[in-house]
Amino acid sequence: MKIEIRNVTKTFGDFAALDGVNLDVKSGELVALLGPSGSGKTTLLRIIAGLEWPEQGRVMFDGVDALSRSVRERHVGFVFQHYALFRHMSVFENIAFGLRVRPRARRLPEAEIRERVEKLLDLVQLRWLSDRYPSQLSGGQRQRIALARALAIEPRVLLLDEPFGALDAKVRKGLRRWLRNLHEELPVTSVFVTHDQEEALEVADRVVVMDRGRIEQIGAPADVHDRPQTAFVHEFIGESVVVPITVEGQKVHLLGRPLNLDSQGTADGAARLFVRPYEISVVPPAGAALTGVVKRVHGLGAARRVEVLLCGPDTLVEIDTPRSQSLEVGDTIGLKPQRYRIFADAP
Amino acid sequence: MAGAVAPLARRARASQSAGPRAIRSEPAVVRWLVIGVSLAFLGIFLVLPLVTVFVQAFSRGVMPYLDALTDPDAVAAIRLTLLVAAISVALNLAFGLVAAWSIAKFEFPGKSVLITLIDLPFSVSPVISGLVFVLLFGAQGFFGAWLQAHDIRIIFALPGIVLATLLVTFPFVARELIPLMQEQGTQEEEAAVSLGASGLQTFFRVTLPNVKWALLYGVLLCNARAMGEFGAVAVVSGHIRGETNTMPLHIEILYNEYQFMAAFAVASLLALLALVTLIAKVVLERFVEAER
Numbered sequence: 001m002k003i004e005i006r007n008v009t010k011t012f013g014d015f016a017a018l019d020g021v022n023l024d025v026k027s028g029e030l031v032a033l034l035g036p037s038g039s040g041k042t043t044l045l046r047i048i049a050g051l052e053w054p055e056q057g058r059v060m061f062d063g064v065d066a067l068s069r070s071v072r073e074r075h076v077g078f079v080f081q082h083y084a085l086f087r088h089m090s091v092f093e094n095i096a097f098g099l100r101v102r103p104r105a106r107r108l109p110e111a112e113i114r115e116r117v118e119k120l121l122d123l124v125q126l127r128w129l130s131d132r133y134p135s136q137l138s139g140g141q142r143q144r145i146a147l148a149r150a151l152a153i154e155p156r157v158l159l160l161d162e163p164f165g166a167l168d169a170k171v172r173k174g175l176r177r178w179l180r181n182l183h184e185e186l187p188v189t190s191v192f193v194t195h196d197q198e199e200a201l202e203v204a205d206r207v208v209v210m211d212r213g214r215i216e217q218i219g220a221p222a223d224v225h226d227r228p229q230t231a232f233v234h235e236f237i238g239e240s241v242v243v244p245i246t247v248e249g250q251k252v253h254l255l256g257r258p259l260n261l262d263s264q265g266t267a268d269g270a271a272r273l274f275v276r277p278y279e280i281s282v283v284p285p286a287g288a289a290l291t292g293v294v295k296r297v298h299g300l301g302a303a304r305r306v307e308v309l310l311c312g313p314d315t316l317v318e319i320d321t322p323r324s325q326s327l328e329v330g331d332t333i334g335l336k337p338q339r340y341r342i343f344a345d346a347p
Numbered sequence: 348m349a350g351a352v353a354p355l356a357r358r359a360r361a362s363q364s365a366g367p368r369a370i371r372s373e374p375a376v377v378r379w380l381v382i383g384v385s386l387a388f389l390g391i392f393l394v395l396p397l398v399t400v401f402v403q404a405f406s407r408g409v410m411p412y413l414d415a416l417t418d419p420d421a422v423a424a425i426r427l428t429l430l431v432a433a434i435s436v437a438l439n440l441a442f443g444l445v446a447a448w449s450i451a452k453f454e455f456p457g458k459s460v461l462i463t464l465i466d467l468p469f470s471v472s473p474v475i476s477g478l479v480f481v482l483l484f485g486a487q488g489f490f491g492a493w494l495q496a497h498d499i500r501i502i503f504a505l506p507g508i509v510l511a512t513l514l515v516t517f518p519f520v521a522r523e524l525i526p527l528m529q530e531q532g533t534q535e536e537e538a539a540v541s542l543g544a545s546g547l548q549t550f551f552r553v554t555l556p557n558v559k560w561a562l563l564y565g566v567l568l569c570n571a572r573a574m575g576e577f578g579a580v581a582v583v584s585g586h587i588r589g590e591t592n593t594m595p596l597h598i599e600i601l602y603n604e605y606q607f608m609a610a611f612a613v614a615s616l617l618a619l620l621a622l623v624t625l626i627a628k629v630v631l632e633r634f635v636e637a638e639r
Binding site: 050051070075078085087088098102152 | 553
């Protein structure tokens, strides 16, 4: 099912949790809402679910207004951050809950409920836990039961709030892959919230980057990583070397000294230069755009991490260099950005 | 000052040198003294009075004991007490649930005032709890004239006794539920609703089962207090024998009339109630433990 979100605004007191958000989720897509805490991603998810109402804007499921319907009528599967399993019910009864509370006319016979629940238990590979209680399960197991419970009602949309947030790193990785596979098996339109960029980039078809109640960029994982459209996205996703600069008459200046860099059409005024640590190369200091002193060299593996204190603005940056390049602490080196972006500072 | 600090410092040094065991290596005399004092205190102030009640009650044998309990006035008092407790526990169960629910699950103006007010009956003398109803509904009270004109009796009658008991026992259920419900939050309810449950289904299938032990515990305490309440009820009851005397009031009257044995016989019922409550409380706590 297709979800359309138009100009949605929500405030909590003076705090604007969402500020004119527009988003389209295609049918069968797996979308990640990515942002730091307080960016409004969870609020947006809860508005889609019907657990929260916006002050303004519209939410439509397949072109039909969803805001006039309660969470009960929207038929969405919601997986809560802390799972919210019913603590006094067995795993089996947790999953069966959505089927048991149906109005009598639409309720399935007991045998069919049993069959459905067992199928879901097989899907999440936890059939052997069917008689346990939530308190007896590990975090990863609870997460999968919560998912099975949400899927039991055959939701039109699956919404997941920080699905892996409370799990340890290893379980997280496994579950991530599992969720991706599950989505291929069962292509229900899904939206999940995360603050972990790695998670969003690995699992989602499209990533929605949010900050302070606004959407900064929407795109495929490679898109938001390689072609960030705002300074926030560049800094938030992947690592960045950031150097404060000024733009005057389409020329880039570093502390009044002109740099041989393209201003990329940035308006005059204060701006920042963004470079990925691995897209900057070490050159002889004479005539280089940026110069600095090597402070520390560390890291194992293919790339080596070098901390450089830039001359000019005293900024410590970290870059990656190939192992073949010999660098000693105390060396003065030149730096040449291979690819870079320049974003004007917000006024 | 220095004298008070020195032993503590010395003990700290001793425990450092001798490891964690040192802290419990008080001389045997001190250990037995401390344990002895607490046991003696418990015995004198709790066990001895309880035993006295039963000893006095049976001081003339079983038959007089039963006679004292089957005396028409005693039976009326027991019946009234049970009735008052049944009504006020049922009402406070409902009020307590609603109050705890609204406090734990919603944000609204005046919430902190409500939380404070719930505790009021604990901090106010029961006499005052009774007196407010006399001032409101008594013959000289606020609504007195109106009530008299319509021939409605509240003070010196069952409604007054129930009102006073309600006020005194109001906090028990709510107090048990509020912290638990607050801790549990609203996520399970949200999950239930998102799975298609109606408000009633959510309440009976999710909210209520989650608080059932705390609720039962609150009811137990509420019941014990409702049956045992003296001060507030004494003010509003009017002490009409066989009509508005509850068990505690009946005991007092018997005692004042020097019928000690009969007084203790009725009192033994209340003491028995206390014991049953205590045992039920322990059993309940076991259940809660087991479920964790």
